[in-house]
Amino acid sequence: MTESATESGQVSRVALGEWLMLAAFIALGIFVYQQINGPLTAQGNASGDPVNNAALFPRLVANLILGLSALQLVQLLRRKVRLSAEFRYKATGDSAWRCLACFGMLLAYLFALPLAGFYPATAAFLLALVVLLKARPIWFAVLVAVLITFVVGYVFEELLRVVLPQGRLGLSF
Amino acid sequence: MLKTLIKTAAVAALIGPVAGAAFAADDYPSRNIEMMFPWGPGSAFAMAQIITNAMGDELGTNISVVSTPGAAGVKSFNTALEKPADGYTLIDGWVAPLVLQPLAGNTEFTHTDFTPLWSATRVPFAVVVRKDDERFPDYDAFIQYLKDNPGKARYSSGSIGNIPHMVLAKMMQTEGVYARNIPYPQDGDAFKDLRGGLLDFSFNDPITFQSNKDAFKTLVAFTNEKDVAAAYDENTPTLDDLGLDIGLTGLAPSGWNWFLVHKDTPEEIVATLNTAMEAALNRPEVQERLKAAGFLPTMYPPERYEEIVGPIGDQIAAAKDAITWEAEQLAK
Amino acid sequence: MFDILLAGLDSFQSWQVIGGVILGTVIGMVVGVLPGLGPLIGIILMLPVTFHMQPVAGMGMLMSIFVAGSCGGAISAIVLRIPGTPLAAATLLDGYPMARNGRAADAIGLAIASSALAGVLGGVVMILGAPALASVATNFGPPEYFALAITGLLSISVVSNESTIKGLMTGALGVLIAMVGSDPLSNAARFTFGTNALSGGINIVAIIVGLFALSEAAVQILEGGLRKKPEVQSVRVSLGSLWMALRHWKNLLRSSAIGVFFGALPGASGIIASFTAYAIARSRPLKGDAPYGEGAEGGVVATESANNAACGGAMIPTLALAIPGDAATAVLLGALLLLGLVPGPQMFALSGDAVGGIFLAFLVSNIVLFFVGMLMTPLFVRVLRVRKQYLVPVVLLLSIVGVYSVQSRVDDLWVMLVFGMLGFGLRRYGYPLAPIVIGLILGPIAEGSYRRTLLFSDNGPWFILERPIASTILAIDIIVLILTLTPSSLRQRAFTLFRKWRA
Structure with missing residues (x-):
């Protein structure tokens, strides 16, 4: 969180992320054109009558995005950007690391879910998450993780009758 | 508790694939x-x-x-x-x-x-028009109108390339006429625009027809059986009543x-x-x-699956070309 | 109206019916609050149960789920800043700031009271005017839908506060995301990279939960204070929120009217209604209310009354023409058929006791919603007192299981993860998320109706000018657009000039 806002809402230096977001939107606009001229043209759906012409509307939207990006570029050059209100605080490196680790765990959980099945994967995921978020003592964290897993499992399986992932390793409870 | 959990998990992981298959059929469904x-x-x-x-x-x-x-x-x-x-x-x-x-x-x-x-x-399909539409008193007048106005009439089969589209296109190809299919991803929107007067005709299903009886009338139901057509009403003609053979019989249309x-x-x-x-x-x-x-x-029953679905597949394979034919006529 | 309701009174007065309505309301609240689940899932889950109930009780329960589920999403939006259902995406704009200002209980009470009041109004319109309104709806063809979609898209500029450009960019992003998959008109594969996984499009629930819930989890962790016990005053059950809502009676009536109107058009939905109502309410703030975007009561009243009035509206084409506007009413229609009732104009004319009972159940479900909601409010506020270290994991898990249960696909969870990261990036740099929801919903309507308009037309888009309703709506849109784009000083000068000219 490097930038700081002046009274008028203008910033002294535009953050790198602002430029990256803008670049991503411009890339998106170009990507749409690439898709229209590539796969859609190859399928024969980039022209013709309104039924067949699946590129009619994407082209409009791509033009809109590119036009807005040009306006946004002017804003950035004039340093007329506002800081998002919810980020006007300094996050510590510690929190940032913790946040990243959480997303890593979510990633691991999504890999594990179809393999191990709902109950083992979820209990492990929750345990890792609460421990990472500083829940102590550990025995309490374990208790919470297992308890929540079973409560959520019960609610969704028995009351809402959802078929939760079973796992391919043959685990079942 | 976690230890037990892990132990159980480990044991289950080892014997699971073997035991799972053996137990599966016995206590199905568990x-x-x-x-x-x-x-x-x-x-x-x-x-x-x-x-x-x-x-x-x-x-x-x-x-x-x-x-x-x-x-x-x-x-x-x-x-x-x-x-x-x-x-x-x-x-x-x-x-x-x-x-x-x-x-x-x-x-x-x-x-x-x-x-x-x-x-x-x-679900048997049918062709419906507005009851008060004087252009279409019956099926023959309807076909004559399409002949006189090639490609001018607009209809909907819901989505493009679905079963109703195939059936309607095949019927029109058999009669040597064509019209413009306007796609609606939600069938209901098409029925609404038929009621509202934008569309000239449309496919329909028995229940929508029952609910819109005040405004709609059927021209033909795509079936050979009188009692199936009766799901619309008693006056709905079947393909046989009209002496029409569109190459789709039984369940196919x-x-x-x-x-x-x-x-x-x-x-x-x-x-x-x-x-x-x-x-x-x-x-x-x-x-x-x-x-x-x-x-x-x-x-x-399950035993008749191949005997019934196989021939339907052949009929559909032949009939779906009607959609291409319709597109070619419209492009002319 | 009264003869229908009187005829229905007998079949309504049974414990099974009243119990069904109460049970349905509680279930509706729960599925509404849980991220990912919504009224549709609630109705689907409970439909088999109704097979064993008498028709009025079964329909009563399902409609209560519809009504309460449409309101429940507001609670997670207010408490957790996660819209429990897409319908609540607009409620978040002022509901969450209200909670942040320490007025969580007021915000929830206001949301429930407005929902209930507007729900009753929507119900009355449904019973009185269904056949007439249904025939109005049939006059709305593709050109009119296109004009309305543009109206809805205009509300983006309002909901994105000062960053209008960024808001329009994310709105356009939403429109593009909705295009992934088979094009609904030509069936051509768009933006799928030739994969099977994308050919069916991206599940909208996974997108919305990812964008809001995952990014919120990240924001909460970044903020720190994981082990701190939040100080939230406990609240007692009170009926005061009813008066609070009634103070906004003009807003309530206007937003309800918008809700019924959009609800009655098949395909348009409560989401457009709530964003449009919000945009209009914002231009007419009530004296003494907080500024919009910072916890205005009017914002919550507008969005919640619009999306619950839309429930009654959505029943109109469903009951009068058997043309459901969305998936939830489509299942309600299926339920009606299974109970042996054939929808259509005759349904209202017959005024059979079952029909009357169903209408009565719809009205009563809104009243029950109010009381059940008031009783449950202290419970919801308690959620705010849970430490983040437990709240964040639980909300994450509920979001995951909720999204999974919609389509039973692990792929959807990956979608959620990707959109969670996207949502965080967008929020970090001040790109508003609400316009994405608007784009997702309105994009397909705008595209489909525009292309259909061209198909009906012999002279391109000018066909719209031959349609009086469509051209009027578009003309209003253009005036609104010009007004929002011109600086207020210029507007003021033009106005003085106009007055001078008249004098």
């Missing part, structure tokens, strides 16, 4: 079953629930119907095929993803890649579904499911409710 449904939730979804609810009763478990719409129904079939072939995933096999899409080359499966249970229901499971599902489990489904379909209240909603039970 948990909830799900059925993949290829369209968005609606009337057909409720009908699937009627049948699976009774089946679940017979089996002593719960069967939840999961709607996975997308890619003309193919997404739901693919989702089901990705799940283990253990009898805990059923497929509501509607004709479009089961027969039409494979013929169009949009799938990696064909109808022979599934083990059939019992057939479920059929209608929407129908057949319950299926993955091909590799163990035989005993398929047998259990079949017994349950037969009993479920034979319940009077199930029959009554399906009929009242315009979904007519077909009652074909």
Whole structure:
């Protein structure tokens, strides 16, 4: 969180992320054109009558995005950007690391879910998450993780009758 | 507690794959079953629930119907095929993803890649126009109008390239006429625009027709059987009444579904499911409710799957060219 | 109206019916609050149960789920800043700031009271005017839908506060995301990279939960204070929120009218209604209310009354023409058929006791919603007192299981993860998320109706000018657009000039 806002809402230096977001939107606009001229043209759906012409509307939207990006570029050059209100605080490196680790765990959980099945994967995921978020003592964290897993499992399986992932390793409870 | 959990998990992981297969058939079903449904939730979804609810009763478990719409129904079939072939995933096999899409080359499966249970229901389609539309007093006048105004009339079959589109295009090709199909992803929007006067004619199903009787009238129902056409009303002519042969007979010109499971599902489990489904379909209240909603039970046993679906596939393969023909005429 | 309701009174007065309505309301609240689940899932899950109930009780329960589920999403939006259902995406704009200002209980009470009041109004319109309104709806063809979609898209500029450009960019992003998959008109594969997984499009629930819930989890962790016990005053059950809502009676009536109107058009939905109502309410703030975007009561009243009035509206084409506007009413239609009732104009004319009972159940479900909601409010506020270290994991888990249960696909969870990261990036740099929801919903309507308009037309888009309703709506849109784009000083000068000219 490097930038700081002046009274008028203008910033002294535009953050790198602002430029990256803008670049991503411009890339998106170009990507749409690439898709229209590539796969859609190859399928024969980039022209013709309104039924067949699946590129009619994407082209409009791509033009809109590119036009807005040009306006946004002017804003950035004039340093007329506002800081998002919810980020006007300094996050510590510690929190940032913790946040990243959480997303890593979510990633691991999504890999594990179809393999191990709902109950083992979820209990492990929750345990890792609460421990990472500083829940102590550990025995309490374990208790919470297992308890929540079973409560959520019960609610969704028995009351809402959802078929939760079973796992391919043959685990079942 | 965690230790026990891990121990149990480890033991289960070791013996699971072996034990799982051996135990599976014996205590089937030991948990909830799900059925993949290829369209968005609606009337057909409720009908699937009627049948699976009774089946679940017979089996002593719960069967939840999961709607996975997308890619003309193919997404739901693919989702089901990705799940283990253990009898805990059923497929509501509607004709479009089961027969039409494979013929169009949009799938990696064909109808022979599934083990059939019992057939479920059929929905006969019809051509409807506005009651007060003086251009179309009957079917012959309707065809004459299309002849006099080639490509000018606008109709809807719901989506492009679906079964109703194929049937209507085939009918028009047989008569040597064509019109412009306006696609509506939600069928209901098309019926609304027929009522509102934007469309000239449209396909229809029995229940929408019953609910719009004040405004709609049928020109033909795509069936050879008088009692099937009666799902609309007594005055609805069948193909035979009009002496019309469009190359689609029996179930072929209608929407129908057949319950299926993955091909590799163990035989005993398929047998259990079949017994349950037969009993479920034979319940009077199930029959009554399906009929009242315009979904007519077909009652074909699993053994007749190949004999019925095979020829339908051949008819559809021949008829779907009518859609291409229509596009060519319009492009002229 | 009264003869229908009187005829229905007999079949309504049974414990099974009243119990069904109460049970349905509680279930509706729960599925509404849980991220990912919504009224549709609630109705689907409970439909098999109704097979064993008498028709009025069964329909009563399902409609209560519809009504309460449409309101429940507001609670997670207010408490957790996660819209429990897409319908609540607009409620978040002022509901969450209200909670942040320490007025969580007021915000929830206001949301429930407005929902209930507007729900009753919507119900009355449904019973009185269904056949007439249904025939109005049939006059709305593709050109009119296109004009309305543009109206809805205009509300983006309002909901994105000062960053209008960024808001329009994310709105356009939403439109593009909705295009992934088979094109609904030509069936051509768009932006799928030739994969099967994308050919069916991207599940909208996974997108919305990812964008809001995952990014919120990240924001909460970044903020720190994981082990701190939040100090939230406990609240007692009170009926005061009813008066609080009635203070906004003009807003309530206007937003309800907008809700019924959009609800009655098949395909348009409560989401457009709530964003449009919000945009209009914002231009007419009530004296003494907080500024919009910073916890204005009027914002919550507008969005919640619009999306619950839309429930009654959505029943109109469903009951009168058997043409449901969305998936939830489509399943309700299926349920009606299974109970042996054939929808259509005759349904109102017959005024059979079952029909009357169903209407009565719809009205009563809104009243029950109010009381059940008031009783449950202290419970919801308690959620705010849970330490983040437990709240964040539980909300994450509920979001995951909720999204999974919609289509039973693990792929959807990956979608959720990707959109969670996207949502965080967008929020970090001040790109508003609400316009994405608007784009997702309105994009397909705008595209489909525009292309259909061209198909009906012999002279391109000018066909719209031949349609009086469509051209009027578009003309209003253009005036609004010009007014928002011109600086206020210029507007003031033009106004003085106009007055001079008149004098």
